[in-house]
Amino acid sequence: MSDDRATRDFFRTDARTLARRLLGQRLVRVLDSGERLAGLIVETEAYVGVRDRASHAFAGRRTSRTETMYAQAGTAYVYFTYGMHNMFNVVCGEMDEPVAVLVRALRPTEGLASMRSRRSRAGVAPSRIRETELCSGPGKLCSALAIDRSLDRTDLVADGRLFIERARGEPLPPARLRRTPRIGVDGAGEEWASAALRWHVRNDPHVSRQ
DNA sequence: ATGACGATTTACT
């Protein structure tokens, strides 16, 4: 229901807080056809600003790609990497402060058949793709939900194509969460590669790894 | 203009 949709206040916080706060919330993508694709966020990573060597905005880098990270809280930062994968992030913090949260995995809840066809590849029938491999990684979930750079700079608070719906009821208790170093940032130096800035739902089969 | 590399995924040994 539209009442559940996250408003600006939900995003106006630091990256560590938002990374935790996003877990258990629903990421919703509405296609031009009107079809709704959605999943519960089960894994996130915080990119904490200009001191963070793993961040695109390290040392205040402000380029055409990273400009989105300096936008207001609640803006989608979608970038393309490895020549083939899109990554979806939620910008947070203050205006002109480049902090964001990478959404790394979802438990798919709506539009699974559509996700399967989008995630299918040569020689593998969509029906053979397991639910747990639909959105269990940052590139996978963007493919499954048809999120690409055309959605970069989208306002998650105001745009009808991409937004967050807040779960009703009890938030996930801390005991159900696990905190680990981030994935794929080994080149960022010991301090930032080992910093525990990744959160995921403990024992959830939909995370990219436990 | 050029070259190195990537917040990954997939297939294969």
Add this chain to the structure above:
DNA sequence: GTAAATCGTCATA
């Protein structure tokens, strides 16, 4: 476990 895929971005010149 290792390696290939594949191209936009960024730093250097």
